[in-house]
Amino acid sequence: MVIQKINTNEIENILKSIDEKAIQIRVLQESLERVNENLKLNEKDFKLGKISMEIYRDIKANLEKETKTLEIEIEKIEKEAKAILAKLCEIMNENKI
Amino acid sequence: MGFMVNPEQIQNYTKKIYGSVLDVKILQEELEDMLSSIDKNNIEYNNGKISKEIFEISNKKFREESLSLINKINELLEGNLSYIKTIVNNLTYKKKKEKIKRHNQKNKIRAIVSQLAHKKKRGKIKHGNPKNKHKRNRKHFKKHR
Numbered sequence: 679m680v681i682q683k684i685n686t687n688e689i690e691n692i693l694k695s696i697d698e699k700a701i702q703i704r705v706l707q708e709s710l711e712r713v714n715e716n717l718k719l720n721e722k723d724f725k726l727g728k729i730s731m732e733i734y735r736d737i738k739a740n741l742e743k744e745t746k747t748l749e750i751e752i753e754k755i756e757k758e759a760k761a762i763l764a765k766l767c768e769i770m771n772e773n774k775i
Numbered sequence: 776m777g778f779m780v781n782p783e784q785i786q787n788y789t790k791k792i793y794g795s796v797l798d799v800k801i802l803q804e805e806l807e808d809m810l811s812s813i814d815k816n817n818i819e820y821n822n823g824k825i826s827k828e829i830f831e832i833s834n835k836k837f838r839e840e841s842l843s844l845i846n847k848i849n850e851l852l853e854g855n856l857s858y859i860k861t862i863v864n865n866l867t868y869k870k871k872k873e874k875i876k877r878h879n880q881k882n883k884i885r886a887i888v889s890q891l892a893h894k895k896k897r898g899k900i901k902h903g904n905p906k907n908k909h910k911r912n913r914k915h916f917k918k919h920r
Contacts, residue, residue: 681807681810683803686796686797686800689792700780700786711779775848
């Protein structure tokens with residue numbers, strides 16, 4: 679009698695991609711944290727009178743744009759990782775007897 | 776930003792999943808052998824090569840072992856599903872917290888609104904300009920006369 683066996687190679691690839699996605703998310707989160715710190719610094723500089731209103735607004739707009747981009751990217755990778763995990767769940771359920 | 780994804784923690788879980796998957800494969804192979812043994816035992820009995828007693832003893836033993844293997848496989852797969860759940864939670868921890876915070880805030884607002892409505896019903900809160908209080912009272916008096 680032959681029974682369907684679990685495909686270890688496929689699972690190995692899936693797990694590798696999950697690890698990669700986790701690293702990617704972490705890197706982006708660290709970038710996002712740096713951008714947030716810069717936003718705070720910019721505000722502080724403006725309050726101390728180190729920079730003009732115009733420069734403050736320019737920097738703020740750029741940093742906010744960057745924040746949005748990073749957040750979108752993080753969300754995208756998170757979604758991809760979840761889709762991969764959902765597939766992994768499916769494989770586990772398929773192999774139940 | 777307080778929460779950060781911990782790739783090392785996720786890697787630990789993926790390693791556990793992989794180890795468990797390798798075990799599942801070995802157990803599936805063992806199960807396959809066991810099921811072949813059941814088939815062989817049946818054929819031998821049908822061909823009259825073994826007695827009914829031996830057939831029944833072997834059959835019971837093979838079936839029990841198969842069942843135990845199936846249980847082990849399912850347990851490992853269930854364990855993997857729980858690891859996957861943990862990974863998903865690790866990826867969405869922050870959002871969950873924010874959701875709970877928002878939910879609590881909504882509940883607080885609802886409680887305040889319902890409290891106000893209750894007070895209004897009991898007449899503790901009167902609307903309108905307090906300077907016109909005497910006018911309101913006069914209207915009320917006329918209505919009820």
